[in-house]
Amino acid sequence: MDSLERGLDTADAHNLPLAAKLTIAKAFWGRPLLDTFGFAGKQSGSSEASSLDAYFRYYSQQCDLIALHDNGENSSLRTHQDIIRTAELLQQDWLGRTREDLLQRLPMLLNNKTEGQHGNTISLVARLLTMMRIGEVPHEFLGGRDIPWPVDTRLGKLVDDYFSATPVLGHEAIKFEKPFNALSLRSIAGLEIRWTDNLADHLRLLNDDSMVCVFHHAAFLQGQGDKSIFHPSFLEETLRTLALLLPKYDKKIKSWYSLQTSRHGLDPAGADVGHLIADERQIESFKYWHDRLVILKQVYDGSRPRTLSQWWHDRRNGVQWYTFWVAILVLFLTIFFGLIQSIEGALQVYKAFHPDP
Known part of the structure; x- marks a missing residue:
């Protein structure tokens, strides 16, 4: 048995060989994620393989959460080969069959399991x-929202309906200036960047608008092939939101994102998507993410500096910035020269009471 067969015929999601990862990715989306970069033959450890590893960290977390929970009694899956076969079933039927239909057909593929176990299997796959939190897992305690999957709904419609809502917010005053990016959201608006593996949470504001979620899996988006459930225009627009927040040729963004990648295991391709020219930065060019971008920009525009660091970085109002720092400089000089005068006065008093012999 070669390494590929050994990798796919186990339940271990943490030590998958690269060949097994490529096979799973191709089965899921129609091509390996590494083909996105033209380096399908790279070994683990390269930047391209790291993009694949970022996805498979999510893969292993979900397998631990659902397939392996309670010694594997939570689902009807036993191996990665079972996952591939179930994915093929969903891919055949996600355009025409409901979740109820899938529940009826899965026992023919995976025998001797309960309907509840099959239901968890379908949710996991x-x-x-999709990298979306579809289906409720009772023992899942992570923050975030589940996306219910009604039994009379097919997966394709579930995803389309979630992302295809018509924009309702006006955008007359919304402009994405060139300095608007993830780093300025952090350093100017004081927003915490929460890197998320849940595509449904992308650009969502949390914690009383003090935190914004950013889906960083660019390789996952770029690697979608002919089996993808997502519409090409949705994938393209989502990648443009990454190019907006993480412009490729911004050296500060590059350095900061590299540090974030090493700390949090992010997809290194997240900051390599590209950059947007002026026409592409217009809010009118965004449909799927329109309302979340409008809200995010409103929070950014409405923020005011609260710390010296934010005052230093916030140059949206040049006159205000110069006025503030001139006032700080004047205050510093006043204190400095006042201190010098106090020291000189103290020395004079000392000499008056202690004259030289």
């Missing part, structure tokens, strides 16, 4: 295919 849907999550792996």
Whole structure:
């Protein structure tokens, strides 16, 4: 048995060989994620393989959460080969069959399991295919929202309906200036960047608008092939939101994102998507993420500096910035020269009471 067969015929999601990862990725989306970069033959440890590793960290977390929970009694899956077969079933039927239909057909593929176990299996594979938190897992305690999957709904419609809502917010005063990016959201608006593996949470504001979620899996988006459930225009627009927040040729962004990648295990391709020219930065060019971008920009525009660091970085109002720092300089000089005068006065008093012999 070669390494590929050994990798796919186990339940271990933490030590998958590269060949097994490529096979799973191709089965899910129609091509390996590494083909996105033209380096399908790279070994683990390269930047391209790291993009694949970023996805498979999510893959292993979801397998631990659902397939391996309670010694594997939570689902009807036993191996990665079972996951691939279930994915093929969903891919055949996600355009025409409901979740109820899938529940009726899965026992023919995976025998001797309960309907509840099959239901968890379907939810797990849907999550792996879409990187969305589809289906409720009772023992899942992470923050975030589940996306219910009604039994009379097909997966394709579930995803389309979630992302295809017509924009309702006005955008007359919304402009994405060139300095608007993830780093300025952090250093100027004081927003915490929360890197998320849940595509449904992308650009969502949390904690009383003090935190914004950013989906960083660019390789996952770029690697979608002919089996993808997502519409090409949705994938393209989502990548443009990454180019907006993480412009490729911004050296400060590059350095900061590299540090974030090493700390949090992010997809290194997240900051390599590209950059947007002026026409592409217009809010009118965004449909799927329009309302979340409008809200995010409103929070950014409405923020006011609260710390010296934010005052230093916030140059949206040049006159205000110069006025503030001139006032700080004048205050510093006043204190400095006042201190010098106080020291001189103290020395004079000392000499008056202690004259030289």
